[in-house]
Amino acid sequence: MKKKLTTVAFQGTPEQEKQLLAVIAKHKGEKGSMMPIMQEAQDIYGYLPIEVQTIIARETGVSLEEIYGIATFYSQFKLNPDGKYAISVCLGTACYVKGSGDVLDEISKQLNVPIGSTSPDGKFSVEATRCLGACGLAPVMTINGEVYGSLKKEDVKTILAKYR
């Protein structure tokens, strides 16, 4: 799926940058080090915004576009930070046939957050996930790990109200 650019302002700290520079220094001169650097960068910041990718580009001499290409190729890399409330709706087969697609669209609509991104204030992130292993409760979603099952489109408003 096409990745969405973030609208959340970058909140990186000098401490995080120091950690990132140490990671890059650790991998210096190592062949095939871009993946581990990017993975560790995501561990530090939680996602890989342009500010972080620019540091990696500057320090490694690899072009920013090449790094962005990698970041958008692998689903493990995130361009958006997790929201204060991270909403994950299961689009696995069982959930999907029971209507989780509609639930996801409804959440996206009500929060005005495109699927795969985070609200500009950083409060909500909305994403689709693969099977969560709770097919008996389909359709299922989690908000910060808390599981909601047997969802209907009509339930969305009440559930979201708890977090607003």
Added chain:
Amino acid sequence: MDMIKVIINGKEYSVEKGSTVLEAAKAANIDIPTLCYLKDINEIGACRLCLVEVAEMRGPALGPWRMVTACVYPCTEGMQIKTNTPKITASRKMNLELLLSNHDKKCLSCVRSTNCELQTLCREYGVDQSTFTGTTNHYEIDNKTPIIRDNNKCVLCRRCVATCAKVQGIGVIGANNRGFDTFIGSQFEKALAETSCINCGQCIVSCPVGALYERDDTDKVFEAIADPNKHVFICTAPSVRAQIGECFGYEPGTDTEGKMVAALKRLGFDGVYDMNLTADLTIVEEATELIGRVQNNGVLPMITSCSPGWIKFCEHYFPEFTENLSTCKSPQQMFGAVVKTYYAQKMGWDPKDIFFVSAIPCTAKKFEVGRPDQSAAGVPDVDVAITTREVGRMIQKAGINFRALADEKFDDPFDIGSGAGAIFGATGGVMEAALRYAAEIILGKKLEKVDFPEVRGTEGIKTASYKLGDLTVNVAVASSTGKARELLNKVKNGELDVQFIEIMACPGGCVNGGGQPIQPAKVRMSTDLRAVRAAVLYKDDADETLRKSQDNLAVKKLYDEFFGKPNSHKAHEVLHTSYIKRGLYK
């Protein structure tokens, strides 16, 4: 050289060990179709059009027949290869249909129609519609720079990506996203104008289809010609004459200067001028600047400034070197500036009524005309820069039978160019022209031998050392910005001590510029365009009696009547410019 035996379509051939199946077939005069393949630049087996059937020896017996991609599969001893079976044809057809299923088939008016590698293959394989229907991608056309990207026609071959990253050392384009969402673009969905792209256009000449092309400015030129109140002039860069013939079916490396001039006159320009003249003017200014820097402890090494792709590269990637750039405008800008100051004054014209067009092998020149500090007469020195391809299209559109034209000569008073000016279009040419001038000035006597073969040739980086009297001059030449990066890093690290550097952004120099006629991968596989095109310019030079810029009487006249002497105050006002420290991603 180790050779191995292979059997291609039932016939035995001896091929170089390590050859790919594609190379072996080529040596046997068999073309295997390719789309993503670009010799030495992009060999990734992505498009699957070069599929062939091979069977390799497994011990004493022949192994099973398999389909492999010829462009990356190495030949082995005793290998059997079939390049043209019904099975192969069917698979190539299928791949073409799959490509077409997500391709904007607006071929009728496509700028690459009849010169499109996809179209050629579709014709050969009888494919015109895809039997696959379903979702197609729709992309906005990125047209904010002289380089226009239309991803609706992109086949994701990655030839542009490889050229940008590997040849030019830039890498502002790449494949983003994955699977069906994959598209070629820049970081964080930025338009090319927001990146550190240098407008060199090497991506355009690498593109097999119509996904990349230059901004077409020919309508502006036709309109100006039709305006009775405008004096419309065109000057042609050294390498346009060496390549424009390719637009009309001539082999690469055919000099068609006379026909080009005749055709431009028939288009209705009020004057058709030779840019070799301002190449000479550039040499006089630039070499004088160099001698001045050497004598007055100025910033060294001095680096040439004729190539606007290189200038923008320097501003983005080596801003610490902008003081090293010669302040001379490029020959194109000098020409416009001379016409709009000196000539306007002489003829009693308002510079605003002059429309000055330059014909160039370059897409970066389209960016250069809009740069600040390029308006000596208060109006832009050059109004429009059009590529060799655009000149070709104008001539075609006007219905001029190029091949039937008799040779004509450039117009007075800007018709004289030296051999030194002619070789400006090839890597090492500006260096050689400058040496012909500087050597004579430093030695204080006429130069017997004007050839400096050490700086000629298609090598990416060349260095030479010359002893001129008591003075030793070390010089270096680089072509392609990838090689320029290598060279400048050496200068930065103190590994290389030189006084004068020539850099051209395109590999091989302007003859291989981003605005030149596009030759398909098939031709680029067997012909080194850099060498055959440059040979035209070196022949021009050798055939000239006028070999040195300083002997050009038209240049002398400019100094006598207008500038006084080289690097005079007036010359600085009109012929020199300034640079910007851009830095990366700006």
